[in-house]
Amino acid sequence: MKRILTLVAVAAAFLSCNNKPMSKLYEMTALSNKGEEVAFSDYAGKVLLIANTASKCGFTPQYDGLEALYQKYKDQGLVVIGFPCDQFGHQEPGSNEEIAEFCRLNHGVTFPLMDKCDVNGENAHPVFQWLYAEKPFAGFGEGETAQFMDKMLSSQDPEYASNPDIKWNFTKFLVDRKGNVVARFEPTVAPEQMEQQIADLL
Numbered sequence: 001m002k003r004i005l006t007l008v009a010v011a012a013a014f015l016s017c018n019n020k021p022m023s024k025l026y027e028m029t030a031l032s033n034k035g036e037e038v039a040f041s042d043y044a045g046k047v048l049l050i051a052n053t054a055s056k057c058g059f060t061p062q063y064d065g066l067e068a069l070y071q072k073y074k075d076q077g078l079v080v081i082g083f084p085c086d087q088f089g090h091q092e093p094g095s096n097e098e099i100a101e102f103c104r105l106n107h108g109v110t111f112p113l114m115d116k117c118d119v120n121g122e123n124a125h126p127v128f129q130w131l132y133a134e135k136p137f138a139g140f141g142e143g144e145t146a147q148f149m150d151k152m153l154s155s156q157d158p159e160y161a162s163n164p165d166i167k168w169n170f171t172k173f174l175v176d177r178k179g180n181v182v183a184r185f186e187p188t189v190a191p192e193q194m195e196q197q198i199a200d201l202l
Helices: 002-018 062-076 096-107 126-134 144-156 191-201
Strands: 029-031 037-039 047-053 078-084 172-175 181-185
Touching: 047 062, 047 126, 047 191, 062 078, 062 096, 062 191, 078 096, 126 181, 172 191, 181 191
Parallel strands: 047 078
Antiparallel strands: 029 037, 047 172, 172 181
8 A cells, every 4th residue: 555655656746747837938939030930849958048139239249159159059959049139229220131141241140040129118029028027137247348338327217227128239048948047147248158057057
């Protein structure tokens, strides 16, 4: 009888483990830069690095670092995904085709690029609404660039830091293989500074 109860307990634990709700991310979709629907459920089991990007920004050279991470770790399960956005300083004015060509020619980008979209406001893409709800803004960190960003944004809105949303181009979110947002990196954090945290998840 005791053995039967033990087996029942093991079976119940197994079912409980396998019936855990999937990450909300895997219920979402996005359009690729070619207008094709992409289901995020296709990325289940992958480590994701999701960023809002721009082609005419001081942080645009981060494309190089993002591509380097993708090339180094893609065979281990990393997917970098860029969402071009024109909400910050009008620094992504081009069409999807122009953006893709710029990224390919200037930065050798091969990781997936999505349709240009908003990441803040009433038309914000649901993926980003979810990302920054999971990992709200927590400051730009230390250093001159961080101080510059804080001064610039606080001059426009003294309460900007209390809002969880995206503050500028190249805000990056790290998602583990189960679809949990484990880290948010502001534009002031270069891709190479994130490498160890990414490697730890792979």
